[in-house]
Amino acid sequence: MDPRVNDIVVRCMCDMGERYGLDLGGGPMRETLLFGESGLLDSVGLVSLIVAVEQEIENDLGVSIVLADERAMSQKHSPFRSIGALADYAASLVSAEQ
Amino acid sequence: MAAPITLITGTRKGIGAHLARHYVALGHRVHGCSRKAPEWSLDGYTHHEADVGDEKAVRQMFAAIRKSEGRLDHLINNAGAAAMNHFMLTPTATAEKLLRTNFLGTFICSREAAKQMKDQGSGRIVNFTTVAVPLRLAGEAAYAASKAAVEELSRVLARELGEFGITVNSIGPTPIDTDLIRGIPKEKIDQLLQQQALHRMGTFDDVTNVIDFFLRPESAFVTGQTIYLGGV
Numbered sequence: 407m408d409p410r411v412n413d414i415v416v417r418c419m420c421d422m423g424e425r426y427g428l429d430l431g432g433g434p435m436r437e438t439l440l441f442g443e444s445g446l447l448d449s450v451g452l453v454s455l456i457v458a459v460e461q462e463i464e465n466d467l468g469v470s471i472v473l474a475d476e477r478a479m480s481q482k483h484s485p486f487r488s489i490g491a492l493a494d495y496a497a498s499l500v501s502a503e504q
Numbered sequence: 505m506a507a508p509i510t511l512i513t514g515t516r517k518g519i520g521a522h523l524a525r526h527y528v529a530l531g532h533r534v535h536g537c538s539r540k541a542p543e544w545s546l547d548g549y550t551h552h553e554a555d556v557g558d559e560k561a562v563r564q565m566f567a568a569i570r571k572s573e574g575r576l577d578h579l580i581n582n583a584g585a586a587a588m589n590h591f592m593l594t595p596t597a598t599a600e601k602l603l604r605t606n607f608l609g610t611f612i613c614s615r616e617a618a619k620q621m622k623d624q625g626s627g628r629i630v631n632f633t634t635v636a637v638p639l640r641l642a643g644e645a646a647y648a649a650s651k652a653a654v655e656e657l658s659r660v661l662a663r664e665l666g667e668f669g670i671t672v673n674s675i676g677p678t679p680i681d682t683d684l685i686r687g688i689p690k691e692k693i694d695q696l697l698q699q700q701a702l703h704r705m706g707t708f709d710d711v712t713n714v715i716d717f718f719l720r721p722e723s724a725f726v727t728g729q730t731i732y733l734g735g736v
């Protein structure tokens with residue numbers, strides 16, 4: 407997995423934390439839950455994070471991906487449940503595009 | 505104030521070409537697209553060759569605009585296609601093509617625009633429908649259905665995007681003299697004009713007047729609306 411993708415997701419989550427005053431504890435970690443019962447984000451927050459990650463990946467890596475694709479929407483375990491899951495999913499799309 | 509950035513789809517000819525000239529004249533920086541390159545060019549106008557129904561091409565266009573302008577204030581989803589035929593003689597491929605350009609084109613462009621406008625906290629999206637929807641015009645089932653989908657999309661988007669300061673409205677023109685209606689027999693057009701409150705063809709200026717209204721900063725509280733021309 408491309409470590410730059412993980413860095414981008416973490417950076418975007420830090421921005422979100424600042425913007426929405428989220429309590430990220432010791433900073434965003436792979437285990438940090440994004441959505442669902444104990445997740446940090448509401449639905450608009452999640453949309454904002456996903457869009458930010460898409461744009462940063464395009465800016466930094468020059469790869470255009472759509473995170474909310476059909477596969478993501480139909481998976482039993484949402485790739486948007488945690489930072490780690492989101493980073494892994496984004497990295498898989500990036501490597502498929504490269 | 506910085507020049508507003510305005511993206512208009514379907515600018516090669518017809519209403520879209522007029523809109524491009526109009527907003528350049530008003531001082532906007534205008535971007536436009538169509539499948540083929542236009543035969544005209546204009547200072548302040550940038551063309552992108554993109555089919556609005558082609559997600560990849562549309563995303564490339566938005567990335568290019570983001571790179572060169574850094575923002576997007578207005579999206580006018582003008583690109584459209586029509587076909588007139590008895591329902592029983594309408595090929596599935598025709599219905600599919602109309603849905604792809606009219607509905608999916610509006611869908612994809614609006615989604616990509618909203619992603620950009622969201623962070624700005626403001627934006628205007630204007631979609632194109634037609635009087636063929638409220639008049640339930642016989643012979644235009646696939647076209648009218650694709651535009652009815654655009655109208656409903658606009659109303660729902662108005663709700664979903666409202667919290668980001670983005671308004672979404674539609675304009676529904678009456679017949680206007682462009683290639684789009686060139687194949688329609690004159691008596692059909694005359695019958696249609698008789699069903700309007702005001703019995704004349706529409707003009708490009710009738711269209712820009714309504715879009716100007718939707719784009720005005722003062723219209724920030726107007727969203728989810730459809731304005732038909734001609735009193736339909």
Ligand SMILES: NC(=O)c1ccc[n+]([C@@H]2O[C@H](COP(=O)([O-])OP(=O)(O)OC[C@H]3O[C@@H](n4cnc5c(N)ncnc54)[C@H](OP(=O)(O)O)[C@@H]3O)[C@@H](O)[C@H]2O)c1
Nearest residue numbers: 514516517518519538539540555556583584679680682684
């Ligand atoms: N004229 C009327 O009477 C009338 C009435 C009601 C509503 N409208 C609506 O007004 C809008 C403009 O119509 P018009 O009369 O100006 O039509 P037009 O003269 O046929 O022009 C259509 C424009 O859209 C572009 N276009 C078509 N398909 C496209 C695609 N898939 N991707 C990108 N661009 C595409 C065309 O360029 P390329 O061929 O190079 O792609 C052209 O520039 C349409 O949405 C139409 O439904 C028109």
